Amino acid sequence: MNSLPINLPEVEIRPFHPDDASQQYAIVSDPRVAEMLMQLPSMELAETEQWATTEKPGRHRLVADWNGRLLGAIHLSQNLRPRMQHSGRLGMMVHPDAWGHGVGGKLVAAALNLADNWLNLSRLELEVFSHNSVAIYLYEKFGFEKEGLRKKAVFGNGRFLDEFVMARLHGNFPGPAQPAAPAKPPPQADFTADEVIIRPMLVKDIDDLYACFRHPLVARTTLQMPSQEISATQKRVETQIKGLHRLVAEVEGKAVGSITLHQSNNPRTAHAAGLGMMVHPAYWGKGIGSQLMAAVIDLADNWLNISRIRLEVNVDNPAGVRLYHKFGFEIEGTKRWHAFGDGRLADSHFMARVR
Incomplete structure (x- = not known):
């Protein structure tokens, strides 16, 4: 690309067009x-060409066009989960x-105009590597604030990279x-710890897990x-997803809780996985959460070699915070106005266990 003038008043911010794929690829494939x-x-051109023609609900793609040259792009993705539609990335x-x-x-x-004046988003978030000081300065200029630091979030250029949320x-x-x-x-169930069986999820668990998912107290503490x-x-139960590992806690033949570990399929984050869990409120306070956590930590450490959960x-x-602390998770930051539910808009800690 020829050298550019300092000021570019002719730059047009417009929606992405599939014909932009080759120029988009030239930017995204640059090692820098x-x-x-x-x-x-x-990455190959075919990946960008496929992305260019794939529409995704809630995604808005804009590009910076200077006399027919693509100089940059920005993507705003609105969260379409019912309890998080006030937010975007x-x-x-x-x-x-x-x-x-x-x-x-x-x-x-241009993206903030779209978020504020057309989508009415209350929360807009992003991730940026901690060493990218120029980008951090730009985002702070537009009112973004650091909420926390994710350690060893991504691998690239021969090292692990931390990122700010x-x-x-x-x-x-x-x-x-x-x-x-x-x-x-609800009334507490009567059982002992040795009656709890931790095992893989089965199709026969659907009715029991449904009773957990739809309970208001479970919904309150999940999404x-x-x-x-x-x-x-x-x-959810019948769909097999690559990298998703699911265990349930069974008591007297009934599935009363579950835990999932979802390993990333991006090569640069293959060392990391996301965790989610729930226990039916009738079985709270009896150590089931600890048994599920111990089983999934063993899976992550000794079978999948995951270094970040x-x-x-x-x-x-x-x-929940005490349970996760017990298993080595640390609070890395707090997402404000994260999820609405049960009559309140809750902030959420993002936590990680890094080894």
Whole structure:
């Protein structure tokens, strides 16, 4: 690309077009750009061409066009989960030849206009590598604040990289001023620890797991909905996903809790996995959570060689935070205005166990 003038007033921010694929590929495949993103410098043009023609609900793609040349792109993805539709995520890249020419600022301004004035998003988040000081300065200029640091989040250019989670909050605090009190727990089940069996998930567990997923107290501490129908649980159980490992806790023939470990399929984050778990409230306080955690930690350490496990937990779930601390998880930061549910908009800690 020829050298660019310092100021580029002719830059047009417009929607992405499939014909932009080859120029988009030229940017994303540049090793200097790939290092700052999640791509590999070995990615092929066909991947970008497929991405260019694939529509995804909630995704908005803009590019910076200078006299027919693509100088950069930004993607805003609105979260379509019912309890998180107030939030979205940004991802941006700029061609190295256009660094320092104000292209990034024009792209961010256009994305914020879309988020604030068209999508009415209250929370906009992004991830940026901790050594990318120029990008951090740009995001802070537009009101993004650091919420925490994820250690060993991504591998690239021969080393593990830490990344900041940053977010910009917009508008008034959403949700009622006085949220409703949580539901009362059901009567506690009578059982002993040696009656608990930790095993892989089975299709026969659908009805039991559905009773867990739709319980208001489980929904409150996860991202589930108490209105969900059994078909959602059936699809979840019957669908096999590469890298997803699922265990359940069985008591007297009944599945009363589950835990999942989802290993990343991105080569640069193959060392990492996300964790999610739930236990039916009738079985709280009896050590089932610890038994599930011990089993999944053994799987991660001794069979999958995973060195980073991440999770998110509501700030107002102290029992969950204590459990995760017990197994070596540390709070890396706190996502503000993270998820609405049970009459309140909850902040969430993001935690990780790194070895």
